[in-house]
Amino acid sequence: xxxxxxxxxxxxxxxxxxxxxxxxxxxxxxxxxxxxxxxxxxxxxxxxxxxxxxxxxxxxxxxxxxxxxxxxxxxxxxxxxxxxxxxxxxxxxxxxxxxxxxxxxxxxxxxxxxxxxxxxxxxxxxxxxxxxxxxxxxxxxxxxxxxxxxxxxxxxxxxxxxxxxxxxxxxxxxxxxxxxxxxxxxxxxxxxxxxxxxxxxxxxxxxxxxxxxxxxxxxxxxxxxxxxxxxxxxxxxxxxxxxxxxxxxxxxxxxxxxxxxxxxxxxxxxxxxxxxxxxxxxxxxxxxxxxxxxxxxxxxxxxxxxxxxxxxxxxxxxxxxxxxxxxxxxxxxxxxxxxxxxxxxxxxxxxxxxxxxxxxxxxxxxxxxxxxxxxxxxxxxxxxxxxxxxxxxxxxxxxxxxxxxxxxxxxxxxxxxxxxxxxxxxxxxxxxxxxxxxxxxxxxxxxxxxxxxxxxxxxxxxxxxxxxxxxxxxxxxxxxxxxxxxxxxxxxxxxxxxxxxxxxxxxxxxxxxxxxxxxxxxxxxxxxxxxxxxxxxxxx
Amino acid sequence: xxxxxxxxxxxxxxxxxxxxxxxxxxxxxxxxxxxxxxxxxxxxxxxxxxxxxxxxxxxxxxxxxxxxxxxxxxxxxxxxxxxxxxxxxxxxxxxxxxxxxxxxxxxxxxxxxxxxxxxxxxxxxxxxxxxxxxxxxxxxxxxxxxxxxxxxxxxxxxxxxxxxxxxxxxxxxxxxxxxxxxxxxxxxxxxxxxxxxxxxxxxxxxxxxxxxxxxxxxxxxxxxxxxxxxxxxxxxxxxxxxxxxxxxxxxxxxxxxxxxxxxxxxxxxxxxxxxxxxxxxxxxxxxxxxxxxxxxxxxxxxxxxxxxxxxxxxxxxxxxxxxxxxxxxxxxxxxxxxxxxxxxxxx
Ligand code: HEM
Ligand code: SF4
Ligand code: SF4
Numbered sequence: 079x080x081x082x083x084x085x086x087x088x089x090x091x092x093x094x095x096x097x098x099x100x101x102x103x104x105x106x107x108x109x110x111x112x113x114x115x116x117x118x119x120x121x122x123x124x125x126x127x128x129x130x131x132x133x134x135x136x137x138x139x140x141x142x143x144x145x146x147x148x149x150x151x152x153x154x155x156x157x158x159x160x161x162x163x164x165x166x167x168x169x170x171x172x173x174x175x176x177x178x179x180x181x182x183x184x185x186x187x188x189x190x191x192x193x194x195x196x197x198x199x200x201x202x203x204x205x206x207x208x209x210x211x212x213x214x215x216x217x218x219x220x221x222x223x224x225x226x227x228x229x230x231x232x233x234x235x236x237x238x239x240x241x242x243x244x245x246x247x248x249x250x251x252x253x254x255x256x257x258x259x260x261x262x263x264x265x266x267x268x269x270x271x272x273x274x275x276x277x278x279x280x281x282x283x284x285x286x287x288x289x290x291x292x293x294x295x296x297x298x299x300x301x302x303x304x305x306x307x308x309x310x311x312x313x314x315x316x317x318x319x320x321x322x323x324x325x326x327x328x329x330x331x332x333x334x335x336x337x338x339x340x341x342x343x344x345x346x347x348x349x350x351x352x353x354x355x356x357x358x359x360x361x362x363x364x365x366x367x368x369x370x371x372x373x374x375x376x377x378x379x380x381x382x383x384x385x386x387x388x389x390x391x392x393x394x395x396x397x398x399x400x401x402x403x404x405x406x407x408x409x410x411x412x413x414x415x416x417x418x419x420x421x422x423x424x425x426x427x428x429x430x431x432x433x434x435x436x437x438x439x440x441x442x443x444x445x446x447x448x449x450x451x452x453x454x455x456x457x458x459x460x461x462x463x464x465x466x467x468x469x470x471x472x473x474x475x476x477x478x479x480x481x482x483x484x485x486x487x488x489x490x491x492x493x494x495x496x497x498x499x500x501x502x503x504x505x506x507x508x509x510x511x512x513x514x515x516x517x518x519x520x521x522x523x524x525x526x527x528x529x530x531x532x533x534x535x536x537x538x539x540x541x542x543x544x545x546x547x548x549x550x551x552x553x554x555x556x557x558x559x560x561x562x563x564x565x566x567x568x569x570x571x572x573x574x575x576x577x578x579x580x581x582x583x584x585x586x587x588x589x590x591x592x593x594x595x596x597x598x599x600x601x602x603x604x605x606x607x608x609x610x611x612x613x614x615x616x617x618x
Numbered sequence: 619x620x621x622x623x624x625x626x627x628x629x630x631x632x633x634x635x636x637x638x639x640x641x642x643x644x645x646x647x648x649x650x651x652x653x654x655x656x657x658x659x660x661x662x663x664x665x666x667x668x669x670x671x672x673x674x675x676x677x678x679x680x681x682x683x684x685x686x687x688x689x690x691x692x693x694x695x696x697x698x699x700x701x702x703x704x705x706x707x708x709x710x711x712x713x714x715x716x717x718x719x720x721x722x723x724x725x726x727x728x729x730x731x732x733x734x735x736x737x738x739x740x741x742x743x744x745x746x747x748x749x750x751x752x753x754x755x756x757x758x759x760x761x762x763x764x765x766x767x768x769x770x771x772x773x774x775x776x777x778x779x780x781x782x783x784x785x786x787x788x789x790x791x792x793x794x795x796x797x798x799x800x801x802x803x804x805x806x807x808x809x810x811x812x813x814x815x816x817x818x819x820x821x822x823x824x825x826x827x828x829x830x831x832x833x834x835x836x837x838x839x840x841x842x843x844x845x846x847x848x849x850x851x852x853x854x855x856x857x858x859x860x861x862x863x864x865x866x867x868x869x870x871x872x873x874x875x876x877x878x879x880x881x882x883x884x885x886x887x888x889x890x891x892x893x894x895x896x897x898x899x900x901x902x903x904x905x906x907x908x909x910x911x912x913x914x915x916x917x918x919x920x921x922x923x924x925x926x927x928x929x930x931x932x933x934x935x936x937x938x939x940x941x942x943x944x945x946x947x948x949x950x951x952x953x954x955x956x957x958x959x960x961x962x963x964x965x
Pocket of ligand 1: 172173175252253717718719721724750754757816817833835837838903905906909935
């Protein structure tokens, strides 16, 4: 794969942001290698009982669609117009002013006009006008309407899986039109025809059965944490002992399984373990893990609302079963969008939990009083503010850090200052990227919403370009060598993007930095950070 | 591209000519263009508009998907962006007010460039914001000024607006138009200039050209046609205002009549307005109503604090803990993980 990946210079030189040629309705879709993800494995689609499971190949002419696929799309479209005001309003009110056009990282990185958010939405809108509006029926193409055909369906599929549902476009739209919402609806419709991608369908099936996307079975999950226990002991001399499914624990902790599985997320996972151990030793706080609810992320969100709900249900169910007071959530992007904007509505009310209070500081997390789930950055920030963590930020001195806001916590929640506060307290060298690329205007890693597969690497690198370019800027300006984030997908996706665009920069989770700085009671003199790299002054 | 705007341009010209020719002395369609069409247009506008808005309102709002454009309400020492990430109704109202009155999101607009092909920059881009504001306020002013034709006595705010709008008096040196030239209304000129700008950006900015449909040019040309015919009547043709007011007052008092001396340009002007009204509910112009209902902007962002209820929430099939334990019990026990039932208890 890697050897055929286009070179960065070449990728850039191909980009032309001035669309030309035939109109977009007359430009047929060209499903190009490197830009799409493989079709869903029928077994995975079947596990969830989702419709039309079958083997099919996007490159083949015949997608083996059910006979009445047009009717299915039409009916599904109508149903969603009734169920979601957002969808209906967004179908009607876009003025095609183009303000959103150059805000999408996929348009910036590919120059493909159908990656302008407005056109991505028009792919659906053109069908909407044709099927559901008087003007569309009368005016036809003049009114921007066109009938649903196989080519249109393929176009939908190709471009709806080139949107990471990052919602950057919605910040700039004068009407707040949220193209992510439109993509979500479009993907739901595609799923009615069994047209998911495997990078989403298989994690979803895994998560349903084993409790996490990676399909790690309970004993293996424990094995992996045991592995970290050993590493932690080697580095700090501390023996941590994470509890599993402890009934009556104070807090249930849920984080994406990606952090258990792959570097550099693993270091963040070790960070959690150290932090929780610290809190247990110093303050007697009992925070438990669960293998049943061992997934914070929710690729069901990228499939359909129903699938999202089915996967998400485990969080509250497990908290209830264990009788904890409230839930603490790890670093993840889309996980927090689901928690923030869907969970309570879908699977609440969580009246069996308590309104979250930090037992150590007494702080009430009022902003989470209904959902009863607190973000690890909020929690850590509160501990730091009240001086409950003994920290030595100089241990992170060889890291010159910048912070990447993940799309979902930024634009679907507003978690902006909490991680920065933590970061400033655990690291001495922190530089922001340019203002148009952070906070609510942050650029996506380029691989969110289920697109961080291997086969679509060119798409991911193109989509990752704007983020990487801003990192490159601070790398050149301030010597930044570490990109911190609070998202497991970022930790899976950004290393590849950095290696491609700014190889000098590494990626870290925030809690990894916290744990590096955290002075554990009874620790030996640390010589390395959690990665086994020498601490500043310990080189040699 | 030129097909899209040529079609719209021709459509508007044809519409103009239909009314212009149809109301010439002798053609005798004054009643059609002066009374029947305007009434039909109003009915279409009101009914169509109401149906659209009711259609939107009928759809559920299952989730609270705000776009949070700033710091959430959080721990006390973090300063919340109260307007961009609102957690109270008042803050939402302020946010919506700023959106609708100041086009706040459009104000954020930036323009991305790749300088040297490798360095991404984002510059502030205010032209669209200025152009859109100018266009909308000018349009609004023109609409309000026209109330003078539909009210008797004319309300004070209309007269006031006219005075503000018309404070600028231009010396026109050509003999023919100099005599009795009324004060020039800025709104008309700004409207024309802004529409021209909106048109030109659709033609010259490649991205905007690419996304533009005939349906995007049509209202622009229609408005140009309305504005030009209006300006022509006011400053050049010197139409019979008294007769026109008789006609318009007849319309609003439901005693319609077509007085003598109303010129064909006026009928054409009113015909284009009727088309705009009739077209409105079936087009993107409905953003006027939709902006109020946009879920990303008109709801609070405090979804974790206040539960949102989904009217169609339904139970789904889940994989329960018990089923999970049944699937993995032996492995769990072997790994020393707690289980609820020991393997021997399992049926
Ligand atoms: C929040 C409020 C509004 C915003 C942000 C807004 C924004 C815009 C923008 C950006 C355009 C772009 C036109 C173009 O690119 O061609 C436009 C067009 C237009 N708007 Fe609005 N608008 C708003 C409310 C209204 C209202 C209240 C009206 C009432 C009549 C209106 C009527 C129009 C018309 C007639 C056009 C021109 C038609 C066209 O360009 O196709 N808008 N608006
Ligand atoms: S910014 Fe909004 S209204 Fe303008 S083109 Fe994009 S989606 Fe449409
Ligand atoms: S949500 Fe993000 S990826 Fe999707 S169209 Fe908008 S900016 Fe592009």
